[in-house]
Amino acid sequence: MKSLLFLGIVILGIFNVQSKEIDIERGIKFPPKGDLISVKDLQNDVAELKTLLLTVHPDPSFTMNIKALELELNKLTQTIVAPMTQLEAWKHFSLMNPFFNDGHMVITYPEYEQRLNQHMDNGGRFFPLQVRIDKSQNIYVTGVENVNENINIGDKIAAINGVAAAEIVGNILNRMHGDTVSNRRAFGAQRFAKMYWLLYGDSHNYQVDIDDNSELRRYSIPGSDNNTVRDNSDISDFVQRKILKDDIGYIRIDRFYYSSEQEEPFFNFMKQSWLEFRDANVQDVIIDVRNNPGGTDHYWQLGIAPFVAQKPFSFLSRFKIRMTERNIRLGPFKGELGTIAEGSYDELIPIEERNDLRIPGKAYLLMGPLSYSSSVLFLTAFQDSHQAVIAGESGGARSCTTGRIQTSIFDGSKLELTMPTAIFTRPAGQELCKKPIKPDILILDEPSNPNIAVTKLAKSIIDRR
Structure with missing residues (x-):
């Protein structure tokens, strides 16, 4: 009974970001959830990952701690106790990304660019601010083009849509690939809008809390409709x-x-x-x-x-x-x-x-x-x-x-x-x-x-x- 209770707690921890999906009243648009995938198929995917490491990768030990990786792969399998949608599966499997310790190895949500393009074509938006993430996992604004004039470069973001910045950064970096922690921070900041959409959806307008010397200023800013993902750029x-x-x-x-x-x-x-x-x-x-x-x-x-x-x-x-x-x-x-x-x-x-x-x-x-x-x-x-x-x-x-x-x-x-x-x-x-x-x-x-x-x-x- 204790082990079942533990697994249940782990599952709730893995999918804590999904609690936002029930907030339909705010009109949040999430990526397509996809079909429901059976426990057996998901566990077979873990086995397939292990096989690919042995048959495609030239030497996993070059970037990975093999013992730590094996423990995480076993934990990944053990925590698959119920069917998942494709989006849920990505949120679960992508927790492996930091353990690969490689910017060239990553588990991704499929056809992301195509699905984001569809989202944008249907009037969707995404988080508009450019940011950086520091060593303490704080979020700072680095780009404010076409955003509320009261938000300035260098401002510290305390929360987005009521979710603390530390929680957002944690959920992103826990799924981010990269050679090292600092490398993952850099990639996480660059891909912030993409990861935010996958984890928290598009609210069209975003409530951004700015930490101004321990005093919070809240601004409502429209999401960006400038889709930089399309590869038809000059x-x-x-x-x-x-x-x-x-x-x-x-x-x-x-x-x-x-x-x-x-x-x-x-x-x-x-x-x-x-x-x-x-x-x-x-x-x-x-x-x-x-x-x-x-x-x-x-x-x-x-x-x-x-x-x-x-x-x-x-x-x-x-x-x-x-x-x-x-x-x-x-x-x-x-x-x-x-x-x-x-x-x-x-x-x-x-x-x-x-x-x-x-x-x-x-x-x-x-x-x-x-x-x-x-x-x-x-x-x-x-x-x-x-x-x-x-x-x-x-x-x-x-x-x-x-x-x-x-x-x-x-x-x-x-x-x-x-x-x-x-x-x-x-x-x-x-x-x-x-x-x-x-x-x-x-x-x-x-x-x-x-x-x-x-x-x-x-x-x-x-x-x-």
């Missing part, structure tokens, strides 16, 4: 260039992944940037990847490296990769299907000796808490080869990254599991793998005013000439 939404004072060029690149329609415009943008910098006699360049979560390496290997590097340089020192059908097709690694290939990686990023558009000075790569995946490879390749100076601050991501992600769909719940199939070791070797990138120039980021870090870095460049 390339200018992700890249920017300008020429700063003292012959310094600046390029901001917010991603290394683009649709087939966006790829040519990206490379045209980069070519035009180097042409303009040459014509303006730019000496040094800042490449800002603070908000770049990664993507595909060829964007920086072809669009950046030839114009800032002086000679061919290493991309990786070692690799460990599961030979999936996709990895066999992509190469250059070789092996039998299902096996693990590993070894040293000796290929260099080619750099032509003569390039009229190469900058005469140095490249300064500005990183931040959201720099991840291919951005980590970009930063470590340039740092370890001394082809660029790294500035900014780390968000806690490991400097040796996983990659080559593969998405699987659980048979029972149809939840999506994204998992890496490769582990890449930076050129400097394994000794630094578990540590974050250490910048050559430490510049703390201010999310509410990104220009501050750029100004500080420009001053440092002048001082170093």
Whole structure:
């Protein structure tokens, strides 16, 4: 009887965020709940997760505490004592995400983008404020575009729709993926509106309590109808260039992944940037990847490296990769299907000796808490080869990254599991793998005013000439 009572308490704890679903009078719109899934099917999904860890992941121990993970997986199975809807299943299964300790491994609510687009097309909205989450799990406002003029950047949010900020942050971070706690905080802040919709729904208007020196100010603000999830954006939404004072060029690149329609415009943008910098006699360049979560390496290997590097340089020192059908097709690694290939990686990023558009000075790569995946490879390749100076601050991501992600769909719940199939070791070797990138120039980021870090870095460049 005691064990049954304990399981009941655990279940109530897991689904405490769902108490908001009964608040129909406020007109809250939740994501589709989905069909009811049987206990057997849900437990089979846990077994499937275990199998995928053994057959798809190249080495779970690289990021995970295996014993702790096994305990959590057993707890996950034990607490499945009643059928769940798909949304309930996501709230339950996503509690595993922090235990993967990897920004490339996550259990997600299926077809999120499509369902959010449908929600927005039907007049829905989502939480409108941009925020950051500090080490004490407080929420601070970093963006207030088209929001109540009385809410200011830097304001501390005490509650949203009557739910304490600490409870909201706890429920988000308990389901957030990422390499480390600080990495998960950064991702949680970036995905705050998305996670809020999944956990608390859309109230159309949001009651936001601001903590003003221990006095609460409450404001009602409309939700945002600006859907940034749709991937039909113009390339200018992700890249920017300008020429700063003292012959310094600046390029901001917010991603290394683009649709087939966006790829040519990206490379045209980069070519035009180097042409303009040459014509303006730019000496040094800042490449800002603070908000770049990664993507595909060829964007920086072809669009950046030839114009800032002086000679061919290493991309990786070692690799460990599961030979999936996709990895066999992509190469250059070789092996039998299902096996693990590993070894040293000796290929260099080619750099032509003569390039009229190469900058005469140095490249300064500005990183931040959201720099991840291919951005980590970009930063470590340039740092370890001394082809660029790294500035900014780390968000806690490991400097040796996983990659080559593969998405699987659980048979029972149809939840999506994204998992890496490769582990890449930076050129400097394994000794630094578990540590974050250490910048050559430490510049703390201010999310509410990104220009501050750029100004500080420009001053440092002048001082170093």
